[in-house]
Amino acid sequence: MDEITFAVVGTGGIGRRALEVSQHKDALTPVAACDRHGTAIDFDGLDIDELLAATEGNIDNEVATDGGERTDGSRSSAELRSDGGAATADTEGGVKQHGENKGVVASEQAQSSEDSIQDVIDHGDGIDAVLLALPNYEHDFIPRTADRFLEGGYSGVMIDVLKRSRVIDMLDERREAFEDAGITFICGAGATPGLLTGAAALAAQxxxxxxxxxxxxxxxxxxxxxxxxxxxxxxxxxxxxxxxxxxxxxxxxxxxxxxxxxxxxxxxxxxxxxxxxxxxxxxxxxxxxxxxxxxxxxxxxxxxxxxxxxxxxxxxxxxxxxxxxxxxxxTSMEANVNGPALGYLQTGVRRNRAGEYGVFGPAELMPGF
Amino acid sequence: MDEITFAVVGTGGIGRRALEVSQHKDALTPVAACDRHGTAIDFDGLDIDELLAATEGNIDNEVATDGGERTDGSRSSAELRSDGGAATADTEGGVKQHGENKGVVASEQAQSSEDSIQDVIDHGDGIDAVLLALPNYEHDFIPRTADRFLEGGYSGVMIDVLKRSRVIDMLDERREAFEDAGITFICGAGATPGLLTGAAALAAQxxxxxxxxxxxxxxxxxxxxxxxxxxxxxxxxxxxxxxxxxxxxxxxxxxxxxxxxxxxxxxxxxxxxxxxxxxxxxxxxxxxxxxxxxxxxxxxxxxxxxxxxxxxxxxxxxxxxxxxxxxxxxTSMEANVNGPALGYLQTGVRRNRAGEYGVFGPAELMPGF
Incomplete structure (x- = not known):
């Protein structure tokens, strides 16, 4: 397979391990990683060892501590923007910090950003796939992030590792927009549903x-x-x-x-x-x-x-x-989430390059039943 | 998935069971079936019950009794043509016959043919996929059958259920021709290698x-x-x-x-x-x-x-x-061969419609590793 460039949005446990696992995959080049504090982008390929080492103690557990402030969900897309609300959350303990900089910004490859998702969108032309490693936001956060990529003219693969039924319904409402934009969205691509529904689809044969x-x-x-x-x-x-x-x-x-x-x-x-x-x-x-x-x-x-x-x-x-x-x-949970996520990411890029756009579940990428 | 029309070339055990299993698949319409005696074609969909009932005792074990005559392989493409050599083989017991007509011709939907493969090729425009259910011919029979489809201008999916390494190499030599013609060839799509290598590819994630x-x-x-x-x-x-x-x-x-x-x-x-x-x-x-x-x-x-x-x-x-x-x-061998064969056939048609041509193994249709 031709080389695939990808971005990781969210550098919590899943995002970090996806970057680590990708080092074992010749076909994959990680070119961007971001959290709500900043963005690292390098089209020659990020130095993952440096990034992981520099940020090892800086795991941002995302909305883990600020959920109480957000009952209407209206501010969730700001969570990655280091806006006031998010900054407040940080000081409340949402980010483990061991140094001057928070989250990914502890890496020398990263720059702090007011809107790190927009940074990725702005560089979307060079990014074949975007892994949304955001397991814990409001249920409409991924769909609204997808909207931002749509608005920004992104064309490529988007993939999440969620396990929430209602998110899939919300993504389905955007199917036509994805098709028009040339986006192939793969939802639920981790261990479960990803790997295990894929296995079920194959076993069903x-x-x-x-x-x-x-x-x-x-x-x-x-x-x-x-x-x-x-x-x-x-x-x-x-x-x-x-x-x-x-x-x-x-x-x-x-x-x-x-x-x-x-x-x-x-x-x-x-x-x-x-x-x-x-x-x-x-x-x-x-x-x-x-x-x-x-x-x-x-x-x-x-x-x-x-x-x-x-x-x-x-x-x-x-x-x-x-x-x-x-x-x-x-096999650890991390191994079973990130291998399949990157596997489905590659499948998604192949489908995208062949002009197949819309919303797909992992089992739909198995042989037909 | 849109409806898929397919042909079965060879109505021995595998071909017959593939037709039977396809009755359980809404997306699949069998439109042609042939053996060396004749061809049944109906673009409204074959009546599989009639075809199987009429030919139940007429299973052609193909080259089972005539191999001794064929050390150079030169006549193998004639085996489906009811030429003299094949007819001789029939009388030696290669076909179980219970009625006036041999093989598929016992069905009222079939007509005898001098060259039943050519019949299928001639109707190729309406056939999305061709399942080559021919496990027991010389190793170059499938590649040379592919050549005939290439020469006949066929564009679509071809799929075999073989388990011979050297056939894959021979098909690979035709990759460019398949790409130019718009043929997606899937090799080894039965139980093994098909289902089991697919499972291995997924388990590897x-x-x-x-x-x-x-x-x-x-x-x-x-x-x-x-x-x-x-x-x-x-x-x-x-x-x-x-x-x-x-x-x-x-x-x-x-x-x-x-x-x-x-x-x-x-x-x-x-x-x-x-x-x-x-x-x-x-x-x-x-x-x-x-x-x-x-x-x-x-x-x-x-x-x-x-x-x-x-x-x-x-x-x-x-x-x-x-x-x-x-x-x-x-689960019987027949269940594990034919379900996956038809599953991969559907995948193949999807790939073909997206413009992906060439030669693929089942494991290549799984998520990337």
Whole structure:
């Protein structure tokens, strides 16, 4: 494949690991990275070692501490602009800071910016794909970021690693605009839904009718916890007592209390998750036939259960069977998010170069069912 | 997806089952089917029930009995032309006949033909994809059939379910011609390499380096044996004592003797198989790191072992792990060949409509690695 240039918007846990994993991919050249404090752009390729080392202690947990101020969502696109509200949030502890500069600006390759997303848009001509590594903003943040790229005349791939059904619906409303602009938007491209719905789509190929897809994940997040608070918050939103809004308004202390209540191991059953609608979009099965659950253990790096996708269906010759896909327990959440995200990013660029625009789920990029 | 019209060339076990499975796929309309005796074409969609019922006892095992006459391969493209040589083969028992007409001609939708492949080529404008369901011809038969489609001005998808490395090399030699003609050729799209290398490519997404891929299949083929003699012959060619040429020259009695010698259960270790080069083409790992083996039991419908793909690799964060993909034991070989073949066919048409031409392996149609 020809070389692909890409930008990472958001340099929290996912964005940073995506940059790190991309160093192992010959076809990929990271040319831009930004957070709400600034932007690093270099079309010869960013020096990822320097960037990660300089910012290692500067992980911005994004809206982790400022959700309480934002019930209407109206200011969320300002979050990456270092405007007053965001700056206030920083001083409240949203950014771990170890030096003079906050977030990505600690890297000598970065410059502080009032509007770092606009910096990326302004350089969009040289960027084949934009990875939106923003797991924890309001649900309309990604769609509104997409609007900014549309307004800025961007043409290329946009990709997120979200697991929220309603975001996909909002992106779908922009399908025509994406098609007109030449944007290929791939949603939900991380471990789940990304990797696991892709596996489900492939496993479905043995069948003429899929009757149930059971996705059950295990994550051990002890050493990765600090880097992935946003993901933990996102998971808590799936507990029966919470939703996206109430989870966003939790303080760090409240989250710790929830974790303590569960002795560090939180089990999720029948989660509301984008896997179901992404599999339905791809024609694999009805959304209601998809079951998603998992176990998160933030006090151990061992997975509490083996991540398993079980696809049960009926074959053309009348048998019922279950095909399974299992991730080795030693694969970290980070490995399973970022490899697939970059894999789907490459697929997206290929589709984009062939003139296929619009909104796609990972399972739609698998062989047809 | 828009509707896809397709033709099946070869109505042995694989071709017939592909037609049957396609009835479960809304997006697919079978419009042509041919064997060396004749051609059935109907752009409103073939009546598959009638075609399968009328020809159920008329399975043409293709070159199963006439290989001995053909050491130079020069006549192989005549095999579908009902020429003298093929007709002689028929009377020797190459076709099971139960009625006046041989092969597909037993269907009221078919007409006998001197050159049924040319019939399909002549109607190529209305055919989005051609499934070459011809597992057991000389190794250059598929490439030379492709040449005929090229000469005939065909533009669309061609897809085979072969598992021979050298055929892929021969198709690669035609890549430029395919690109000029607008042909998207997908090779090896059945169960293995198709489904299983696809699964391996997806499972590889957790890793930055894949160190070993172990593909181990189990096939129980008691009731399907008569329909799949060609596949059994193809497998025997992978035993250490045989190769493609010597296996083709075996009489039915000699094959039965080999099966008896193994008490009906033949085990294959470290097979020469196209999986390795297809995975290397897709950039997943070196061909030499792919191990393929399996167990074929022709005296039971139970699988002698669970078909398993094990992908071992190193994650970006330094762990070594193995992701696995397993097919339910109740899925028949036919289900695992034909579902993926039709799935990749749909992918191929999508690629073709987007202007992507050339030669692709199944794993290349997965997310980039």
């Amino acid at each position: 043995s069948f003429v009718e899929v009757t149930e897809i059971d996705i059950h994940w295990g994550v051990g997040l002890k050493s990765g916890y600090e880097d992935n608070r946003g993901t933990v918050r996102e998971d808590i939103a799936h507990l029966p007592e919470y939703d996206i809004d109430t989870a966003r308004n939790l303080s760090d202390e409240e989250i710790e209390a929830i974790i303590d209540d569960h002795d560090g191991v939180i089990e999720f059953e029948d989660m509301e998750h984008a896997d179901d609608i992404l599999l339905e979009r791809a024609g694999i099965c009805d959304a209601e036939d998809v079951i998603v659950g998992g176990i998160l253990d933030v006090r151990s790096d061992e997975k509490p259960t083996t991540t398993t996708v079980s696809v049960t269906g009926r074959t053309f010759d009348g048998e019922t069977a279950t095909n399974t896909f299992q991730l080795g327990d030693e | 957790s890793f930055v380096e894949v160190t070993e891929i172990d593909i181990h299949w189990g096939v129980g083929l008691k009731s399907g044996y008569e329909d799949n003699r060609g596949t059994v012959r193809e497998d025997i060619a992978h035993l250490p004592e045989y190769d493609i040429d010597t296996a083709r020259n075996l009489s039915d009695e000699e094959i039965e003797a080999i099966i008896d010698d193994h008490d009906g259960v033949i085990e294959f270790e470290d097979m020469e198989h196209a999986d390795d080069i297809l995975l290397e083409r897709a950039g997943i790992c070196d061909a030499e790191d792919v191990i393929v083996g399996g167990i074929l039991d022709v005296r039971s419908d139970e699988k002698p072992t669970t078909t398993t793909v094990s992908v071992t690799g190193r994650t970006f964060d330094g762990e070594t792990a193995t992701n696995t993909f397993q097919l339910g034991d109740e």
